[in-house]
Amino acid sequence: MTMFSVVVTALDAQGYLRECLESALNGAAADTEVEVVVVDNASTDASRAIIDEYAERDERVRAVRLPRRLPAGAARVAGAQQVGGDYVLFLEGHDSLMPDALVALARRAEEAGRPDVIVFDHVRSTWSDSAIGSGDGRLFIAPGSEVFTIETQQKTLNLTPTLANRVLRADFYAAHQELFGQDEYTEVLPAIGSLLAAERIAITDAVLVRRNAREVPLGEEGHFNLFPQYEALWKLLGSGPAMAEAARIVFSGMVRRYLKVLTLPGASDRHQAKFFHRASAHFLRYKPADYQRPANLNGVRHAMLERDSYSGYRALQLANRKRRSVRTLAAKARKKAAEVAKEGAYREQLRHPIEEDLAVFSAYWDRGVTCNPGAISAKLAELAPQIRQVWVVRRDDVPLVPAGIDYVVPGSHRYWSVLARAKYLVNNVNFPDSVIKRPGQIHVQTHHGTPLKRMGTDQIPYRATSRGVDYEALLERCARWDYSVSANRHSTETWSRAYPVPFASLDYGYPRNDLYYTATAEDVLGIRERLGIAPGKKALLYAPTHRDYEAAWTPRLDLERLAKTLGDDFVLLVRGHYFYDRGLSPLQELHRRELIIDVSGYDSVEELCLASDALITDYSSVMFDYANLDRPIVVFADDWVTYSVTRGVYFDLTEQAPGAVALSQADIERFFLDGGWRDAAAAAKRAEFRRRFCEFDDGNAAERVARHVFLGQEAVPPVIPLDQRVPAPTPDAAAVPYRPHR
Secondary structure, eight states: OEEEEEEEEESSOTTTHHHHHHHHHTOOOTTEEEEEEEEEOSOOHHHHHHHHHHHHHOTTEEEEEOSSOOOHHHHHHHHHTTOOSSEEEEEETTOEEOTTHHHHHHHHHHHTTSOSEEEEEEEEEOSSOSOEEOSOGGGGTTTTTOOBOTTTOGGGGGSOOOGGGEEEEHHHHHHTGGGSSSOSSOOHHHHHHHHHHOSSEEEEEEEEEEEEOOOOOOOGGGGGGHHHHHHHHHHHHOOSGGGHHHHHHHHHHHHHHHHHHTTOTTOOHHHHHHHHHHHHHHHHHHOOTTOOOOSSHHHHHHHHHHHTOHHHHHHHHHHHHHHHHHHHHHHHHTSOHHHHHHHHHHHHHTTSOOEEEEEEEEOTTTTOSOHHHHHHHHHHHHHOTTSEEEEEOOGGGGGGSOTTOOEEOTTSHHHHHHHHHEEEEEESSOOOTTOOOOTTOEEEEOOSSOOSBOOGGGGTTOHHHHTTOOHHHHHHHHTTOSEEEOSSHHHHHHHHHHSOSOOEEEOSOOGGGGHHHHOOHHHHHHHHHHHTOOTTOEEEEEOOOOOTTOSSOOOSSOHHHHHHHHGGGEEEEEOOOGGGOSSOOTTHHHHHTTSSEEOTTOSOHHHHHHHOSEEEESSOTHHHHHGGGTOOEEEEOTTHHHHHHHHOBSSOTTTSOSSEEESSHHHHHHHHHHTGGGSHHHHHHHHHHHHHHSSSOSSOHHHHHIIIIISOOSOOOOOOOGGGOOOOOOHHHHHSOOOOOO
16 A cells, blocks of 8 residues: 655645645545645635635645745645655646556556655646647656666756656655755756655656646746755765766756746846846856857857856847847738827827826726726725726717716727826726736726636637637736636636636625625615516516527527516516627517517616516526525526537536526426426525625625725725625515514
């Protein structure tokens, strides 16, 4: 029996952590055991919640809490202090083991007589490719199945220097702990050092781990951690002809990594110069006697390091940038004259200082003052009236802008001015590609729904929605985000994975849903009166979603039949998706004949929800918001198989629905005639759905966002527990006059 201790360090890994933990826990077999130690490295609330969930439900999982963010190596060591297995495997929360990886490692350990280190192959995943080879394949050929030391197989030092592609015998790790706690930027010391220190090494060319590529922002000083790592490596390596090839390999990798750091964006010239001079000192100190400078442009860079000529290196760097700039300008010159003129006007505005008291808002591709940005805007006006607000609104929608709201029309001179100068930019979709994120600007992405359907890079396998999408451009837009607003942990995890760029998640709830807890009985009755809903009638809001494989919208329900079947006790409020806001609506004739009330043009979806007694929808995200009201929801899923296969979904809605699920019109009619729409079974499903998806919505989301983002307050109102929240009154409750208890 071989026991593996898998140490997982979690730092903002919520998008991948479940997959990582599942891969470790499910990888054991009859002759293997596993324990998983998860190090919470001062991670996000979302990651911490996942860690707590797994530690509570599986005794093989232990959580290690760190009081503050530690360097990667120190966090790893904190976890390794808790292990009790025969072999230790280190993963990051973004990694995952392949099926049967632990079984293969146990077998290899026994075949090789339980060596100090077993190295295996791996693949990398990015948003565009889930299986990028490591490039290490040829290095596994020479050693074969033999157990060796690094002296006899020095080329093995060319293997990717990471701890995720090897397991360490626990007592070997304990004897060489000095190698494992000093790294931060890269793992060169523990990875290469473990091979140099091992007396018995085995390898296998099996691909046993997938690494999800990600950028980890470091301060300017973080990259200086490379220098002590290499100093420790060179002491371990020693000198002499027996290890000449190893010295060349380590030196080549060292110089390559130093030069890479010098190309990273964001570092000041002072820090770059400091790093360059230290790199030059290492170049001269550790240069092998038989060193030969590369013959290409990289050789010129080597020469600059060897001479400690930072001025020469900068001149080379600037010349390369100038050549790239010339190519970029040439490409831009091919744009249409109008676009070039517009770009020029915008760039002129970018030269002006950022205005710290200016905020720009937009929603639904400039359709008007609405959704989460609208709720944040209203709360901000209350809490910080000194911040000037400007909304971006399409020309066609200008007549709908409320009185007193300052606005700009896309493409106008002032439009480019406010986008260039505003401190804050808030949107529920992305701003156009032409918008440049300036240092000092803050972008807030509020989103406009909880994801059932696949989003972002998760759409790539689904051709109906991914065909023709420029995902590189998408991620460039997303890389402007500083904050992403989330209504529940499902969203937090999904956004982190679907949009693999650095941003901070605000797990504060959706501001647009605050109304579901602040609206009064008078508000509910007033909305119903404006809509023309007669007192005593049950108003059913039918709000279907858009289908990517349909060019135009035709209601999937026969609304005339439904209205006649349900009779005078019910009234149908029908809202078509805003993607179909042009052309003749199939609802107009039904509305004229008073069979339905067409509310497609009604501005506030939230008010429609407040006015209704129940919701009928298919796969629209409105169901997640509506669940806050704790009113009945009926899911019409007649084409669920087609939709889920074509569009891609994150979970099976028919199994985890917020209420009754109808697969046909007959089902819909039956539910509303026999009471199935609001029976005990439907209520139980709704309660579970609310627990999962209404997690952060409590009526105070807009205030939390406004205080954190615009006022810089870390202490924001805590989320009220679900069982202590009081939603807005139902229409029936609102219609009952208040009588004080006697």
